[in-house]
Amino acid sequence: MARAAVLGRLTWQLGRVVELLDETDRVRSIVLDLPEWPGHRAGQHVDVRLTAEDGYQAQRSYSIASAPEDESLVLTVERLDDGEVSPYLADELRPGDELELRGPVGGYFVWEESLGGPLFLVAGGSGVVPLRAMLRHHAAIGSDVPVRMLYSARALEEVIYREELDLLAASHEVDVRFALTREWPAGWQGYRRRIDRALLQEIAWPAAEQPLVYVCGPTGFVELAAGTLVELGHDPARIRTERFGPTGA
Amino acid sequence: MDALDGNAIAGQLFDVFGAELTAATAVCASCGASSHVAEFQVYLRAPGTVARCRSCTAVLMVLVTIRGITCVDLRGLAGLG
Numbered sequence: 001m002a003r004a005a006v007l008g009r010l011t012w013q014l015g016r017v018v019e020l021l022d023e024t025d026r027v028r029s030i031v032l033d034l035p036e037w038p039g040h041r042a043g044q045h046v047d048v049r050l051t052a053e054d055g056y057q058a059q060r061s062y063s064i065a066s067a068p069e070d071e072s073l074v075l076t077v078e079r080l081d082d083g084e085v086s087p088y089l090a091d092e093l094r095p096g097d098e099l100e101l102r103g104p105v106g107g108y109f110v111w112e113e114s115l116g117g118p119l120f121l122v123a124g125g126s127g128v129v130p131l132r133a134m135l136r137h138h139a140a141i142g143s144d145v146p147v148r149m150l151y152s153a154r155a156l157e158e159v160i161y162r163e164e165l166d167l168l169a170a171s172h173e174v175d176v177r178f179a180l181t182r183e184w185p186a187g188w189q190g191y192r193r194r195i196d197r198a199l200l201q202e203i204a205w206p207a208a209e210q211p212l213v214y215v216c217g218p219t220g221f222v223e224l225a226a227g228t229l230v231e232l233g234h235d236p237a238r239i240r241t242e243r244f245g246p247t248g249a
Numbered sequence: 250m251d252a253l254d255g256n257a258i259a260g261q262l263f264d265v266f267g268a269e270l271t272a273a274t275a276v277c278a279s280c281g282a283s284s285h286v287a288e289f290q291v292y293l294r295a296p297g298t299v300a301r302c303r304s305c306t307a308v309l310m311v312l313v314t315i316r317g318i319t320c321v322d323l324r325g326l327a328g329l330g
Contacts, residue, residue: 010263047260061257105259108271108287219251241288243254 010102012049013037017097018072023160027126028090029065029076032099037073040064042137043110043130043214046075046103050085058084063129063216063242064104067136076160078126109214109242111137117145117212118205122195122225124152124217127244131216132161135168149176150203152195152221155183177203195221197228207233216242255289258298261312262286265321276328279307286329 015032023029042064049059060083066074079090093099111119111134119138121131128151138147149169153159159178169176179191179199193199205211213234215225222243230236255262255271262270271287282304289300289309297313302325309325323329 010260045256045259059260061260102260105263105269106256106271106287107259107269108285109256219253241254242256243252 010105012100012102014098015073015101017093017095017099019095020093023076024158026090026158027076027078027160029074030089030093030099032073032075032101034073034101038104040068040073040104041107041110041112042067042133044104044106044133045130046073046101047105048075048085048089049100049102050088051100060085061105064133065129067133067140069140070136076126076129076132109216109240111212111214113138113141113143113145115212117147118209119145119147120204120211120213121147121149122152122200122213122215122217123149124195124215124221124225125154125158125244126160127215127217127221127242128160129216130242131214132164134214135165135174138174139168139171144173146205147174148203148205149174150179150195150199151176152179152181152217154181156180156185156188195225195228197231200225200228201232204229204232204234207235210235210238213239214242215239217244219243252290252292252301254291255285255287255300257291257293258300258312259287261298265312265319270329273330274328275309275326277302277305277307277309278325278327280305281327283328 013036015034018033019031021029045061045063047061051057062075065076077086077089080086123131165176168174181194184192215222222241226239226241259271273286275286276283288303290303292299300310302309311322313320
């Protein structure tokens with residue numbers, strides 16, 4: 001039956017947990033071995049499904065943190081205390097466990113080199129995850145598209161992938177700026193503020209350069225950042241957004 | 250509860266329509282606004298999944314799965330493609 005064949009393209013598969021990496025107190029990266037993974041584009045997601053002993057199932061969508069070129073698929077998950085799925089992924093999962101997932105899904109919040117740039121990536125909290133996949137992809141293909149990233153977090157201890165982002169920012173094409181909103185370590189040289197009009201105006205490419213913008217974070221953060229960029233003259237059609245559940249930024 | 254957006258239901262939509270839909274363009278039947286499906290306001294914890302128009306908040310799409318059968322209500326959409 002034709003319809004069944006079409007639906008067959010997105011099937012649940014089992015991945016084996018190879019490694020777990022603590023990124024922050026609340027955030028963990030899950031490195032997966034997926035023998036039947038078809039490959040993905042930077043920015044795409046997977047759906048993860050958990051099944052309880054009584055058959056109850058809960059399903060959530062998580063951004064892929066790894067680049068298409070990386071050897072393993074990596075998900076980075078923040079524990080939401082009232083979450084149904086994330087506490088299990090962030091606390092209970094162990095190497096060797098199997099995880100049921102399907103994907104990749106999503107074709108909107110995706111960057112590939114043919115889309116060009118310059119790129120402006122705006123991350124709030126764990127919204128950095130799909131943007132990290134884009135940065136890794138950018139590095140893996142040796143892209144010369146210029147990139148600026150603005151990453152807002154509450155405190156330095158909550159910044160995910162900090163060392164890696166610093167390394168990526170050593171490239172001539174990539175500039176990463178951090179804005180901490182609540183706590184600053186002694187001698188902090190980065191920004192000490194929330195994202196606002198003045199900060200976006202300072203860091204974003206000028207609207208006249210028609211940058212391609214990706215904003216990912218909690219809903220309020222995304223609305224503020226995208227709305228302000230439009231006020232600054234950016235073309236709404238070149239701003240792509242993705243909203244997470246309520247977490248701090 | 251904060252709404253998510255259409256990116257969060259990419260898998261559900263693929264399941265129902267057999268194609269990637271988040272980059273598709275949808276037209277709201279109430280206000281005529283045109284947007285990407287990824288920009289819908291999405292509520293996952295309604296009875297089922299509810300997607301609303303970001304411009305006028307009208308309900309665009311409801312997906313409810315009961316005993317393995319998904320019911321899809323698209324009456325709020327004037328166009329999808």
